[in-house]
Amino acid sequence: MSDLALSRYARPRRSLVLRTTLWATLGLLGVTLSAVAQGNRVHTVAESLAGGVGGVAVDRAGFIYSADFRDTVWRISPSGESEIFATGLYGASGNTIDAKGRLLQASFYGGYISRIDRHGNHEVFAEGFAGPVGLTLDPEGNLYVCNCRGNTISKVDPDGKVSTYAESELFSCPNGITRGSQGDLFVVNFSNGKMLRVGTDGAVSEFATIPGGGNGHVAIAQGSIYATSFAGHQVFRVSDTGETTLIAGTGVMGEKDGDALEALFSWPNGIAVGAQGDRLFINDFINRSLPGTEILPSPRFALRQIKLASLSDSLKAALQAGGIDQVVEVHQAWKADPSTANLYTEIDINRLAYTWMATGKLPEATRLFELNAESYPQSFNAYDSLGEAYMNGGKKKLAIKNYKKSLELNEGNANARKMLEKLAGE
Numbered sequence: 176m177s178d179l180a181l182s183r184y185a186r187p188r189r190s191l192v193l194r195t196t197l198w199a200t201l202g203l204l205g206v207t208l209s210a211v212a213q214g215n216r217v218h219t220v221a222e223s224l225a226g227g228v229g230g231v232a233v234d235r236a237g238f239i240y241s242a243d244f245r246d247t248v249w250r251i252s253p254s255g256e257s258e259i260f261a262t263g264l265y266g267a268s269g270n271t272i273d274a275k276g277r278l279l280q281a282s283f284y285g286g287y288i289s290r291i292d293r294h295g296n297h298e299v300f301a302e303g304f305a306g307p308v309g310l311t312l313d314p315e316g317n318l319y320v321c322n323c324r325g326n327t328i329s330k331v332d333p334d335g336k337v338s339t340y341a342e343s344e345l346f347s348c349p350n351g352i353t354r355g356s357q358g359d360l361f362v363v364n365f366s367n368g369k370m371l372r373v374g375t376d377g378a379v380s381e382f383a384t385i386p387g388g389g390n391g392h393v394a395i396a397q398g399s400i401y402a403t404s405f406a407g408h409q410v411f412r413v414s415d416t417g418e419t420t421l422i423a424g425t426g427v428m429g430e431k432d433g434d435a436l437e438a439l440f441s442w443p444n445g446i447a448v449g450a451q452g453d454r455l456f457i458n459d460f461i462n463r464s465l466p467g468t469e470i471l472p473s474p475r476f477a478l479r480q481i482k483l484a485s486l487s488d489s490l491k492a493a494l495q496a497g498g499i500d501q502v503v504e505v506h507q508a509w510k511a512d513p514s515t516a517n518l519y520t521e522i523d524i525n526r527l528a529y530t531w532m533a534t535g536k537l538p539e540a541t542r543l544f545e546l547n548a549e550s551y552p553q554s555f556n557a558y559d560s561l562g563e564a565y566m567n568g569g570k571k572k573l574a575i576k577n578y579k580k581s582l583e584l585n586e587g588n589a590n591a592r593k594m595l596e597k598l599a600g601e
Contacts, residue, residue: 213505214484214492215422215435220255220456222430222477228458230269230309230392231445231478232278240278241445241458241478242267248280248291251478261295269309269321269351269392269445279318281307288320288331301335309352309392311360319360321349328352328362328373343379345371351392351446353400361413363390363402370402370413383417387426391444394455397483398514401455403443410435410443410457410481414514423481430461434492435481443479455481486518487527490543494531499539506546521551525560537568548577555585562594571598 226243233239237253240260248267250260266283273279278291279300287302288310301318305325312318318331319340328349330340341360350365360373361382368390372382387407394401400413401422409424422435429439442460449456459477484492486509493501506524509515524547532540544561551557562577575598581591 213436213496214488214490216482216484217423217432217435217438218480218482219430219432220478220480221251221257223461223475224249224257224477225474226476227474228391228442228444228460228476229267229283230271230281231447231456231458232270232272233447233449233456234272234276234278235450236276237450239447239456239478240270240272241476242270242280243474243476244268244283245474248278255478257478261289261291261297263297264289268307271310271312271318273312274316279310279312281310281320283308283323288318301331301337303337304329306348308350308365309362311352311354313354313358319352319354321352321362323348323350323365328360341373341377341379343371345369345379345381350390351402353393353395355395355400361393361395361400363393365389365391365405368404370400370417383413383419385411385413385419392446394446394448396448396452396455397518401446401448403446403457405442405444408440408443410440410446410455414512430459430477432479440479441477449480453483453485455483457481485523486515486520487523490524490527494536494539499542502539502543503546506543510550521547521554521557524550525556528560528564532564532567537564540564541568553584555581555588555591558584559588559591562591566594566598571601574598 226245226247229242229244231241239251241249246262246264247259248261249257251257264282265285268281268283270278270280276293280289280291283306286304288300289297290300291297304320304322306323307320308323309321316333320329322329326346327339328341330338347367348365349362351363353361358375362371368385368388370383370385371379373379385402385404387404389406391403391405402411407426408428409426410422412420412422423438424440427439428441431439440459443457445458447456457479459479461475461477489505490502493505528540528543541564544564548557548561558577558581562574566574578591578595581588
């Protein structure tokens with residue numbers, strides 16, 4: 176991103192005292208701090224790469240493509256090795272990967288979309304756009320393009336024919352775009368904090384508000400939409416009902432890894448989901464000189480990763496942060512949230528509870544076994560494990576009760592019979 180390009184972004188952002196009263200401010204904005212967010216971690220994959228920040232895309236092999244809002248796209252391996260993938264573009268902004276593994280790349284200043292093969296060779300696929308930025312595909316291979324300058328969404332068929340798909344006064348430099356499972360498009364404005372929904376009929380409506388005053392891009396992972404707040408230096412999660420949750424960043428501009436809610440970002444823009452679906456890749460505009468040099472700051476960026484926590488990760492973080500009460504809160508929140516409920520498994524919780532029990536956390540393990548049995552009332556194994564926890568805690572009657580329940584559900588559970596015989600002989 177050139178200095179001129181940066182000026183498009185570097186407007187004074189709203190000051191809602193995010194730095195000093197983050198939690199209270201987010202509450203006023205209707206933003207929640209979901210217990211599900213606990214356990215997310217931020218890691219820098221690559222840093223001090225030349226250029227600014229456009230879109231980010233990830234292919235099925237796990238390679239990450241970061242456009243620099245100038246003339247180049249970088250390719251970064253999952254292990255952090257970086258190389259120039261393609262150059263000769265004109266304001267490389269949003270991008271996406273097609274079904275054949277080719278990169279579709281928007282050139283903001285050139286007003287065209289390039290199609291780039293696996294070797295970095297590119298051709299103009301479609302043109303005639305007004306500041307194209309975000310791109311997304313549907314299963315039929317149709318491409319949807321955000322026209323920042325034109326405040327419209329274009330549709331490009333597989334042959335490169337361009338038509339207007341949606342236009343609305345609600346658009347204010349539409350920047351990021353993604354497609355939901357039902358065919359709706361979700362679009363974020365760069366010039367304000369709005370996230371809009373574009374129906375399959377092209378109708379545009381307000382869906383959510385992202386704090387910070389100016390958005391970057393969006394991606395869908397694990398049933399939720401994730402959006403970068405470019406002006407707010409944070410990353411947010413938006414549920415299928417439009418509820419906005421902070422998942423990373425304090426609102427203070429900087430570069431800091433670690434716990435996601437304590438991490439620092441600097442103008443986060445592009446965002447894409449990793450090949451396994453459990454992590455997000457984001458480019459940060461850091462605008463600083465290389466270490467050890469005395470030249471004036473030049474446009475540079477870093478590629479950051481947010482590892483989305485599993486339920487076990489979240490529960491471990493909750494136990495450390497707030498004890499068993501917070502464990503219960505996280506467990507309930509995870510199950511109640513439609514986007515994470517299908518990621519919840521009896522086996523994962525059972526394994527974690529046994530780990531806690533083996534390391535001297537018997538009360539915490541017992542409560543977790545209880546939650547598992549409540550969640551899976553037809554699981555003989557859940558009651559068998561709970562019986563063991565009660566037995567280890569000297570609660571004989573409760574142990575017998577749960578082993579009997581396990582046998583009711585599975586008469587072939589030899590372990591339950593063995594434990595009941597043991598308890599009867601004590």
